[in-house]
Amino acid sequence: MxxxxxxxxxxxxxxxxxxxxxxxxxxxxxxxxxxxxxxxxxxxxxxxxxxxxxxxxxxxxxxxxxxxxxxxxxxxxxxxxxxxxxxxxxxxxxxxxxxxxxxxxxxxxxxxxxxxxxxxxxxxxxxxxxxxxxxxxxxxxxxxxxxxxxxxxxxxxxxxxxxxxxxxxxxxxxxxxxxxxxxxxxxxxxxxxxxxxxxxxxxxxxxxxxxxxxxxxxxxxGPSRLAGRVAELESDRGVVVDTAAADLRRIERDLHDGAQARLVALAMDLGLAKEKLPADPEAAARMVDEAHGEVKVALQELRDLARGIHPAVLTDRGLDAALSSVASRCAVPVKVTVDLPARPAAAIEGIAYFTVSELLQNISKHARATRAAVEVWQTRDRLMIQVTDDGRGGADPATGSGLAGLTERLGAVDGVLVVDSPPGGPTTVTAELPWRG
Known part of the structure; x- marks a missing residue:
């Protein structure tokens, strides 16, 4: 042919x-x-x-x-x-x-x-x-x-x-x-x-x-559904235990390297100021003034640490106010929209808060975005969270980043994390949690 x-x-x-x-x-x-x-x-x-x-x-x-x-x-x-x-x-x-x-x-x-x-x-x-x-x-x-x-x-x-x-x-x-x-x-x-x-x-x-x-x-x-569910719960329990242990290690490290070290230095400075007080009152006053500034820094570090464990605004005023607070500390302008008929269970509310907080931290550190948005709503028996930004994209949970930890944390409570982040952006991260009132 x-x-x-x-x-x-x-x-x-x-x-x-x-x-x-x-x-x-x-x-x-x-x-x-x-x-x-x-x-x-x-x-x-x-x-x-x-x-x-x-x-x-x-x-x-x-x-x-x-x-x-x-x-x-x-x-x-x-x-x-x-x-x-x-x-x-x-x-x-x-x-x-x-x-x-x-x-x-x-x-x-x-x-x-x-x-x-x-x-x-x-x-x-x-x-x-x-x-x-x-x-x-x-x-x-x-x-x-x-x-x-x-x-x-x-x-x-x-x-x-x-x-x-x-x-x-x-x-x-x-x-x-x-x-x-x-x-x-x-x-x-x-x-x-x-x-x-x-x-x-x-x-x-x-x-x-x-x-x-x-x-x-x-x-x-094959294995029964009950056996499969038991195996899944055992795996989720292991994830929860590992996450809790990691959080405890993080808190211990933050206390040891931050507030604890600062308070030790503050105690030493106050001790020196006490010794110098009879001989050189002016020098002692300067040292006390410096110590007062260190106390303010230590208190701020302790507040940040407490907010990382569980913020008081989340307990007192709910998810809307807590997300608005964490959005105000983001490096880019963030629009927060929360449309919930009622407050979910405390555990689900806490996971939702820390999920948004982690995602906004990633935007501040890696996204190179100019704006972001957070939307939270309820669909039947699920709590939906969507965080978007106009950054460079390329986020992938498979690379072992913080997104992988979020995926495991949400999976421990039957949640799902879906990442849509093509190279060049934009990035859309959707989290789905069970609604428990």
Whole structure:
């Protein structure tokens, strides 16, 4: 094919998903999953029913309890294989459920058996073993029948029999020997067309069947929502503890390097002034005057430190006045708009205050902005905060800056921090907190 110099070959138009599906790897992987589900579910169902029946029958003796525990452990082991199979063939990412743990103060076989029998994850694996068998039989029959029939109809011109008395596929036959064959060109074309439509629809049918498998594997073999929530709360608790420890270290450092050092120097100056008072009253008066100035500086540092812990204006007058106060100390003009029907809980109010305070400090230090704005409002059960500036942009929580700490602090109370800061600006930071009145 001749082409013009410098011209690029035309890109091939991709086929629609409906036409690509029968030949895509996903369709065949899902079909393979359905084929494998039947033998696996038969083994799992037989194992579960046999072991549970045996354990239940032996409950009158001591042997029934360990047999039931062994049944649950076996179901968990097969469940691990099922999760791996779902990941490989269905592309379902399933987190591993929590392992069986006995109490730390108890050791031995009996506490472990008790932990297995008390584990909700183990019983959900048993439920999967029982429920998956009838569904696997149904999915196998439907998928295989539809798959084989559709491809058989599509390839009908290649395989229909050639006979001396008649040709084609026997569509109808009665007891008197009357038969109707699909052998004319029109009939063969019609059968092929029906087969083509069926082949195109078959992957979507199998995908619908495997959607039920996805739900069963995710719901019964993965971690429960409660376990996930507990893990999330444990992580949030760790963040809160680390944040509190960091705040305590910051307060200790500020006291040690600031007000405490200044008060020590002030005590030494007053001591020298006391010694010089009889001999040189004027020098002692100058030293006392200097000490008075140091007292004012120390008091201001203590006020700033107390404001950093929890400002009195926030407790007394609420979020509007507190944010206006912190905005007045920003290096750029800040417009504050607070539209709240009532005051949120003290903890949420404090987090909102410190979030805005940290963001305005970042604007003063890094943004090179000329103006900024703070908006606070309530949307249903969420407290919304938005801080914008016209600075140079480029803020990214992933760089380990103060934004990352804010993200963790908000996440500890089910909050969210979203940063939109393209290079060149403007920057918009949106914080979302749960509303607790």
């Amino acid at each position: 001749a082409t013009d110099h410098g011209s690029q070959p035309r890109p091939r138009l991709p086929l629609p998903p409906a036409l690509r599906a029968p030949f895509g790897g996903r369709a065949w992987r899902e079909f393979g999953y359905v084929l494998l589900s039947l033998p696996i579910s038969v083994v799992l169902f037989a194992y579960a029913i046999t072991m549970v029946s045996l354990g239940t029958g032996l409950l009158v003796t001591f042997l029934g309890v360990p047999v039931l525990a062994l049944a649950l452990v076996g179901c968990r082991g097969i469940g691990a294989l099922e999760r791996a199979r779902a990941r490989a063939l269905l592309g379902v990412e399933i987190a591993e459920p929590e392992p069986v743990r006995a109490r730390t103060e108890e050791k031995g076989l009996l506490p472990w058996i008790g932990a297995v029998l008390k584990s909700g994850v183990s019983w959900r694996h048993l439920v999967y073993a029982v429920l998956h068998f009838p569904w696997a039989v149904c999915a196998f029959v439907v998928a295989v029948t539809f798959w084989v029939t559709s491809w058989g109809l599509l390839l009908y011109p290649l395989w229909y029999p050639q006979r001396s008395d008649a040709t084609g596929f026997v569509l109808f036959a009665d007891t008197r020997g009357h038969r109707f064959y699909l052998d004319s060109p029109f009939e063969i074309a019609a059968v092929t067309a029906v087969g083509l439509v069926a082949v195109m629809a078959c992957p979507w049918l199998v995908r619908g069947l495997t959607a039920v498998d996805r739900l069963m594997v995710t719901g019964l073999l």
